[in-house]
Amino acid sequence: MVEDDSACVLRLPLLPDTEHARLLAFNATETAFDAELCIHQLFEQQARLRPEATALVFEQECLSYAALNARANQLAHHLRALGVGPDTRVAICLPRSTEMVVALLATLKAGAAYVPLDPAYPAQRLAFMLEDCRPRVVLSNAALLDQLPATRSLSRATLLDITLAQLLQGQPTDDLPPSARRLHPAHLAYIIYTSGSTGLPKGVMVSHRGLCNLAQAQIRAFDAQPDSRVLQFASFSFDGCIFEVVLALAHGASLVLPVHGPLVGEALVACIDTHQITHAILPPAVLAGLPGEAQLPGLKTLVTSGDVSNAALVARWSSGRRLLNGYGPTESTVCATTYVCDEQQLLTPPIGQPIANTRIHILDAWGQPCPIGVAGELHIAGAQLARGYLNRPEFTAERFVPDPFGAPGSRMYRSGDLARWRADGSLDFLGRNDHQVKIRGFRIELGEIEAALQACPGVREAVVLARQDGEHKRLVAYLVAEEESASPEALRTQLSTRLPEYMLPAAYVRLPALPLTPNGKLDRQALPEPDASALGTSAYEPPQGPLEETLAALWCELLGLAQVGRHDDFFALGGHSLLA
Structure with missing residues (x-):
């Protein structure tokens, strides 16, 4: 401020030089790779080296x-x-x-x-x-x-x-x-369409250079060998498919394509065992749906990606194999960070550190680097960045922005994801910007409620939505849990010890499994509307007398409910002081 009295306070750097140097060290990922190769040439090299080995x-x-x-x-x-x-x-x-x-x-x-x-x-x-x-x-x-x-x-x-x-x-x-x-490596290798906020899908344009950088990063992170057998699980229209193809065919391993039909539960276990799969990339929701008795002893490298993992999955699947938690949007050529999970992991595992030739910046709303431990928007820069969106120059300019921390002319991708640095240089994923909601003036991060639910005994998976009911917005929790531990009353009691009242869900819907999209990600659109049994209420007992009947009628009108019992809690039903 002394040097420039016109400087905007909000744009002043928050970090002392020593901490800024630590952040730079977290991004020291520069690794040599042949930047003149195209991705199919890596496959052709393997065909010359081991022509008789099984490829497919x-x-x-x-x-x-x-x-x-x-x-x-x-x-x-x-x-x-x-x-x-x-x-x-x-x-x-x-x-x-x-x-x-x-x-x-x-x-x-x-x-x-x-x-x-x-x-x-x-x-x-x-x-x-x-x-x-x-x-x-x-x-x-x-x-x-x-x-x-x-x-x-x-x-x-x-x-x-x-x-x-x-x-x-x-x-x-x-x-x-x-x-x-x-x-040339700068030419396009593929175009993958992702969902667009306008309702129209956007074609993400990815180059050969980005794929070749991914291939060389896979060597260090995923340890594919000529005797490895990689499961081709992801839908062909999903960028996870090319990750699997490259993991196998660029490194001399075998790519195993399962037969048609849903590849979940017992069918997935049978496929992995029958084909002696050593490497698989599975969404956490798919992994959570495997039978409890499944062991998969031949699976040497398992990657969870595409959604948020949790401590329960790490505890179950990290023993006896290399378990990684991966993160990366389509715009960063599938994978941007990885984390090797420890079976002693007690909390949600981090998404790890940036892969080779990748830089991660956690920035605040004014583009300044966030201190270690402080949440901000995750930005990705480096060799694997996509060219942009096909025929969408306005979206490309909005999401692919100049990188002020890189060489002149370099870009970074604004992911819309929230994250924070840990002191050890790994990253915590904190959810989407658009998973923040405002209820009664409070800004709420839904991921925090989900984490609290997953910490409740017997709860295996949980997701929270803010549902609009007429004029009212309510938090609804969806969970996969043991029956005896999943009553709305019990869950609300447990959560009330960890969360403020305004963050407590008004309804708790127990499901046998969370619905998935064809790509194995959580399908939020398929989550059902809660019914009366999902409300955190006591067993229904009708109101007695004119006063109770009048109050019940008022509550029904205010809260948009069909009935209210005489022992029901106004706040447990989704009420709050503004309505009162």
């Missing part, structure tokens, strides 16, 4: 690296003949299959970006994606090609049924020479 397993079919490379090369040559090249798009609409992996590799080899189209998506969503990405070629099978919505972009694209044997007859099986591809 699907149902009864096993393909060696040489065989998979040859099939992908044939399709790549065909795509090149159709005019496919750098930054053009090839849409792939296929179920989990050998052809799906061949199509992915061939598209990368031909120099184009692949765009996955989930056959299960609604026609309207597929139509939007096709119009937005304008593919040069669509790879699918005859049945799915007939089901794709008719769009202008589809009518202009070349449609190929890659299940036809004659399609690739006579095509060369050798790798395309680099001169024929004219490809």
Whole structure:
């Protein structure tokens, strides 16, 4: 302030030089990697090194690296003949299959970006994606090609049924020479569509350089070896799929594609045991749904990612294997931080430290670095940053902003996630900015209530929503728990010892399992409305006498309830002083 009396107080740095130096040390992740390679070249290297090793397993079919490379090369040559090249798009609409992996590799080899189209998506969503990405070629099978919505972009694209044997007859099986591809690591490898706040999905554009950086980071963090067997669990339309493909095929391991059908519970356990899976990346909700007796002794590396993990999962699954908690939005090429979990973990595990060539900045609302232990918005910078959003320059400019801590011209991604540094250089994930709600003037972080619920005896999983009931906003807790410990009265009593009254849920809904999206993430939209049994009330006893009946009628009107018993607690029903 002495140097510049016009400086804004809110923009003054909070950190002394010594603490700022510690934050810089947390981001000392620079690691050498071949920045001139494209991701498919790592697979081609493995095909030359171990041509007879198993690359892909699907149902009864096993393909060696040489065989998979040859099939992908044939399709790549065909795509090149159709005019496919750098930054053009090839849409792939296929179920989990050998052809799906061949199509992915061939598209990368031909120099184009692949765009996955989930056959299960609604026609309207597929139509939007096709119009937005304008593919040069669509790879699918005859049945799915007939089901794709008719769009202008589809009518202009070349449609190929890659299940036809004659399609690739006579095509060369050798790798395309680099001169024929004219490809650079800055060119696009894929476009993944994510949900958009406007109601329209956004296509995230990811480069070969970002994927190659991910591949070299995987060596240190996930320890994939030539004898490893990696489960391909994630939906093809989800960026977790390319993480699994790269983890296997860039490191000489085997990629195992399970048969069609829901891969949860006992079916998932059977798949992992039968195929001798050594590496799996599973959302916490899927892991929590595995049978209690499941041991999975052959699973050597297990990664939880895509949602918030918890201490109970760590306690169950960390013994006898390497258990990691991973974090990363699609905009940072799948993974940005990892944490090796300790089976003695008593609280929610951190999301860890930044991976190679990745920098994390925790910033306050004015763009200043937050001190250690102070929450702020998580920003990601480094080699793995996506190019931006396809055809969305305004969203790209909003989320991908200049990095004032990096080299001139560098960018960072505003994640919208809340986090804080720990003293040891790892990161605590604190939820989304948009998971903060304001009720009766109080700003509430829903993640804090969820953590308190998960600390209650017998509660395995918990999520809290703020539901709007007419003019009233109420906190509703959804949980998976042992029956005897999950009564609304018992939970409210336990929570009241840890949380202020305004943070206590008005309703507690017990579910056999939390609903999941096709990608294995929590599906908040599918959580049901609470009924009367979910309210933290005593057993219903009707009001007696004119005074009680009048009060009950007033409470019903104020709280939007069908009935109120004579022993019910006004505040437990969601009431508060403003209503009173």
